[in-house]
Amino acid sequence: MPSRRAKPTSSDVAAAAGVSRSAVSFAFNNPQRISVATRERILGVAQQLGYAPSTLGRMLQAGTTGSIGVLLPQRLARVLENPYYSRFLMGAGQICDQEGYTLLLTPPLQDSVLRAIPYAAVDGFIVCGLEKDRGEVAELERRGIPFVLIDSDRHEGAPSVEVDDRGGAREVTRHVLELGHRRLAVLSIGAEREALARGSYGPIARRLAGIGDALDEVGLSLAGVRLAEVPVTRADGYRAARELMAAGEPPTAILALSDVLAYGAVDALQELSVDVPGDVSVTGFDDLAESAWFRPRLTTVRQPIVTKGRMAADFLVSAIRGEAQHPHQTLGTSLIIRDSTAKAP
Known part of the structure; x- marks a missing residue:
């Protein structure tokens, strides 16, 4: 048994439960590979020892993060000042909730959007407000990371959503x-x-x-x-x-x-x-x-800001899963006349 101050490992759980390390991995990641009784014994021992599998290790093993990144063109404080983004993220968040993804905001790193890309542990990006000929788009293509362009021109290599x-x-x-x-x-x-x-x-x-x-x-x-x-x-x-x-x-x-x-x-x-x-x-x-x-x-x-965010996330989830690519979408706008305009004096 490990010391009280040592962090328990999968080997500690395996030894205490009388199983292999592979069986411990199966208990957390592929329970169908072992019997129900064995899995319950392993999970019980893990709980007694205070063991939890490494989230990072599970991501590396699965080759996925379960997260969608929103690549932002401005610093986070500036973005959060603008209510537009709360509406856009509401729409994207609706799809994330529905499909089981988390949403990661990725602002520029040291004033560079390009530098931020390698540090974001995500399965794909919603790219906001960047033109298709920017270096960030080329970098995403080079890395093979799925992405969707928002408010940009059509791009053959990825879905895109804009408004009129x-x-x-x-x-x-x-x-x-x-x-x-x-x-x-x-x-x-x-x-x-x-x-x-x-x-x-x-x-x-x-x-x-x-x-x-x-x-x-x-x-x-x-x-x-x-x-x-x-x-x-x-x-x-x-x-x-x-x-x-x-x-x-x-x-x-x-x-x-x-x-x-x-x-x-x-x-x-x-x-x-x-x-x-x-x-x-x-x-x-x-x-x-x-x-x-x-x-x-x-x-x-x-x-339609919320619709734009929802469509962007939906298109990206499809791209991550290797499903058929969505075409470029242009959403309509409408003039709303209220009280702040009148005849010229």
């Missing part, structure tokens, strides 16, 4: 233009004007393209629109809106490319005693739960 960002942005811009607004400003996420110019079509670049489509229809150009490119937090939306209103000829409408940025913009405008929507209309994108009771209630573009 361009169409949604086009519709909300048309709405603002139909109200008579011509002095527009856009709160974008990250430096996307350059990405759009070089033909990169991530979700934010697609939204900018949709705004450009609507402007073209009335003889205007995206190049003439004031664009503030900021991180996606409420505080960033607040700061950007204050700067826009301090400049000459402030906008009569602010198109925020996320609801979170729109909330911050409204905070700033109300602090400056600017009426929303009487003086300045504000729109968002996402239709987060808060947008329906925010004051004024936010006009925005609804995307």
